[in-house]
């Protein structure tokens with residue numbers, strides 16, 4: 061049995077959801093290859109080759125792959141599929157976009173966002189916003205699976221896999237890339253950060269969100285997240301959304317400020333190691349999952365928290 | 375242009391799902407059910423296209439139990455023109471849903487399929503992509519803006535680092551994200567009018583699709599419970615606890 065992992069990257073560097081997906085893949089098989097599909101991805105392929113336990117790294121390059129267009133990724137993967145019993149893909153926005161397309165072309169049932177490998181054909185995945193965990197057994201000979209990265213430890217370094225070019229496939233003849241607006245940030249990436257500070261509707265404006273949340277995140281070396289309400293209102297960019305239908309995070313420390321703790325928000329952060337909530341409503345549901353709750357107006361609590369952190373040497 | 379909108383009946387998004395004690399699934403008896411919120415957004419987008427003269431007919435399709443008629447009625451009350459219910463009590467998996475939708479689309483020949491990115495019960499996020507694959511149509515998932523012009527559609531998508539805009543040849547499949555629009559509430563007169571709009575009732579066998587599926591649910595369990603911790607008095611106490619007790623600073 062062999063497994064293909066499709067790497068998560070931005071053409072410049074490998075994202076650690078790849079190493080985490082490799083760990084899930086190793087629970088299926090000892091023969092794990094990684095496909096880097098992109099454009100100008102030499103550095104990414106070199107990083108992937110260093111992942112411990114990877115047999116070889118396949119590289120497919122084209123403009124359409126550089127933009128992660130689903131049709132193009134599918135066309136690159138299909139000719140390789142015959143060599144593998146399972147294809148594992150990090151459950152990022154990009155992976156979720158093409159994984160089901162690959163599965164449908166192979167006539168298999170995709171298995172979304174697994175959090176555990178029970179056996180090579182049985183997996184656990186959250187459903188209903190994480191309020192239930194489903195154990196499913198697949199009867200497909202070939203499996204297409206997306207992996208919730210936060211549920212697996214990253215595979216270590218120390219490998220030296222061979223790198224091999226493969227055909228890029230037919231591209232995406234019916235789809236044209238127009239433009240993108242990628243938010244550049246020096247902060248750690250939300251999905252991989254050790255600390256996340258998130259703001260909610262209570263911020264009231266984009267200016268206030270920046271004034272309150274960002275300095276605190278900077279002080280903690282944290283990534284910034286947001287509730288849907290804050291994103292919908294334009295206080296924070298869309299890719300900050302944490303939750304059932306946004307990003308799933310599981311940092312060492314999650315700080316929720318002015319967030320009520322709706323089911324859909326909890327789905328994205330309740331596996332964090334330590335949760336802190338600052339909310340002026342003592343009955344806010346967020347306190348039911350918070351390890352440390354501070355019932356206070358953030359307007360006074362956050363400056364005090366900044367001072368206390370300074371005093372503690374942060 | 376004809377627009378086809380697949381809509382799913384799911385647990386209402388305000389209800390917390392509870393696992394059945396026998397671990398066979400989630401308890402849906404006497405639970406409020408609604409149209410999947412992402413499908414509502416897709417219907418709204420289709421109705422706006424019709425209002426702008428871009429679309430001339432909207433067909434809402436649902437696969438589910440007899441009660442899924444209500445979900446189609448909701449779409450009709452929002453402005454869809456007619457419905458197709460593929461009635462089955464089986465919990466149809468995404469691959470078979472996509473195969474059934476493909477069969478409907480081959481009969482209906484829409485110029486665009488607008489659907490939700492994800493159903494909030496199974497959280498699969500799969501049917502749109504699978505449908506596009508089976509039809510060999512282009513796809514644009516997680517849409518926050520959709521503009522049809524002539525034979526193409528321009529879609530802004532919510533991606534990992536921000537936004538991506540693609541232009542697809544029609545026909546195409548587009549899946550809606552939260553920020554595409556804010557769905558309307560159907561007015562009472564429109565709810566009344568919707569009662570007279572036609573719904574075709576079919577069975578999976580009418581389309582020659584076997585809905586047995588490839589996945590077997592062995593059990594459904596409750597996730598580990600997180601319990602409430604302590605309330606701290608002030609920021610200084612919080613920092614002290616995070617440092618010494620939790621060890622995360």
Ligand SMILES: Cc1cc2nc3c(=O)[nH]c(=O)nc-3n(C[C@H](O)[C@H](O)[C@H](O)COP(=O)(O)OP(=O)(O)OC[C@H]3O[C@@H](n4cnc5c(N)ncnc54)[C@H](O)[C@@H]3O)c2cc1C
Pocket residue numbers: 259260261262286287288289290301302303304305306307317318319320321322323324325328338339340341344356357358359387411412494
């Ligand atoms: C289909 C669907 C998908 C969804 N997906 C997501 C998702 O992925 N992620 C997500 O987050 N949500 C999601 N939601 C939305 C979710 O249901 C909630 O509406 C949302 O999380 C609420 O955001 P909030 O907590 O910021 O706002 P609110 O619920 O309005 O809470 C604001 C909180 O701030 C507190 N507050 C106000 N002023 C202050 C102050 N001065 N100081 C301190 N506290 C203050 C209030 O007490 C309140 O608790 C989804 C909903 C649906 C229907």
Ligand SMILES: Nc1ncnc2c1ncn2[C@@H]1O[C@H](COP(=O)(O)O)[C@@H](O)[C@H]1O
Pocket residue numbers: 379380381382383410412413435436437438466468471488489490491492493494496497498499500501502
């Ligand atoms: N049983 C169904 N009937 C109609 N449409 C469905 C059904 N299941 C899924 N869909 C459509 O597919 C979208 C994504 O669902 P899923 O891939 O199951 O998360 C939904 O928002 C619907 O538009």
